Amino acid sequence: MYPFEYHKAQSVEDAVAQVTRGDDGKFLAGGMTLIPTMKQRLASPDLLVDIGQLDSLNGIRKDGDTIVVGAMTTHATVERSPLVNAHLPGLAQLAAVIGDPQVRNRGTLGGSVANADPAADYPAAVLGLNASIVTDKRTIPAEAFFIDIFETALEEHEIITEIRFPIVKNSGYKKFPNPASHYPIVGVFIAVTDDETRVAVTGAAGFVFRCEEAEKRLAARFDAAALEDMKLSHEDFNEDIHATADYRAHLIAVMASRLVESMR
Numbered sequence: 325m326y327p328f329e330y331h332k333a334q335s336v337e338d339a340v341a342q343v344t345r346g347d348d349g350k351f352l353a354g355g356m357t358l359i360p361t362m363k364q365r366l367a368s369p370d371l372l373v374d375i376g377q378l379d380s381l382n383g384i385r386k387d388g389d390t391i392v393v394g395a396m397t398t399h400a401t402v403e404r405s406p407l408v409n410a411h412l413p414g415l416a417q418l419a420a421v422i423g424d425p426q427v428r429n430r431g432t433l434g435g436s437v438a439n440a441d442p443a444a445d446y447p448a449a450v451l452g453l454n455a456s457i458v459t460d461k462r463t464i465p466a467e468a469f470f471i472d473i474f475e476t477a478l479e480e481h482e483i484i485t486e487i488r489f490p491i492v493k494n495s496g497y498k499k500f501p502n503p504a505s506h507y508p509i510v511g512v513f514i515a516v517t518d519d520e521t522r523v524a525v526t527g528a529a530g531f532v533f534r535c536e537e538a539e540k541r542l543a544a545r546f547d548a549a550a551l552e553d554m555k556l557s558h559e560d561f562n563e564d565i566h567a568t569a570d571y572r573a574h575l576i577a578v579m580a581s582r583l584v585e586s587m588r
């Protein structure tokens with residue numbers, strides 16, 4: 325290991341003030357991505373500011389017609405939350421299939437969303453539910469948050485404090501997981517409101533996106549049969565040892581159909 329400074333933050337203000345002291349200071353949340361990245365020398369921050377003890381970033385509450393999840397809330401807490409299960413079953417389903425129990429007990433919503441891994445599960449719920457990402461500086465709508473592979477609208481040293489998920493009429497999530505890591509090769513989140521059906525896809529491309537073709541078909545008829553002959557253009561999709569772009573396009577239709585079937 326190479327030397328770096330470690331600071332345990334006392335408050336959000338303290339975390340932000342401290343992290344700017346380093347040449348490459350980083351917030352440490354669950355450490356499920358940052359620590360392996362450091363071990364592989366893909367990142368070498370000179371300062372880690374641990375936000376894990378900050379109660380103000382932890383927990384789940386209902387605020388009118390919104391479920392508010394603190395950035396430091398673990399995937400396991402989201403999975404088991406009675407509030408999330410009652411109002412946003414899709415979000416609970418998604419949290420339940422992230423990684424393995426160890427990852428779910430350490431990994432956090434804020435860490436996952438800030439990291440913006442193109443194969444992460446949470447971005448699908450954030451975009452599908454049209455959530456708002458609240459930071460120490462501002463509120464960023466989901467549509468403006470995910471920019472590219474591992475790139476978000478967050479500025480340097482901007483900290484996510486909570487994410488606000490509007491309650492919708494129905495929601496669900498299904499993914500085709502990589503059998504080793506459990507990251508989605510393709511993951512599909514569907515949210516149904518009074519006005520629209522939103523379909524967000526993760527894992528298929530460089531960043532999460534809405535599948536307009538599926539949305540159009542499901543708005544006309546919320547039935548798996550409506551997706552049967554759906555053929556998506558896949559020129560921008562990921563190609564790797566796990567799946568071709570064409571196979572990922574096929575998986576979107578399959579996962580979306582299965583999900584619709586389970587939501588009816």
Ligand SMILES: Cc1cc2nc3c(=O)[nH]c(=O)nc-3n(C[C@H](O)[C@H](O)[C@H](O)COP(=O)(O)OP(=O)(O)OC[C@H]3O[C@@H](n4cnc5c(N)ncnc54)[C@H](O)[C@@H]3O)c2cc1C
Pocket residue numbers: 350351352353354355356357358359360395396421422423424427430431432433434435436438439443444445446482483484485505506507508
């Ligand atoms: C074996 C394994 C399997 C996994 N499988 C899956 C999977 O199936 N699906 C999936 O989606 N994920 C998976 N993950 C990732 C995991 O779910 C974590 O969510 C993810 O690693 C990041 O969360 P964290 O809390 O650990 O963040 P950290 O690793 O602590 O931080 C990640 C990055 O986000 C920044 N950051 C953290 N919190 C904040 C904040 N509040 N504001 C601003 N920046 C912040 C950090 O500075 C760092 O750059 C897996 C991880 C492992 C190790």
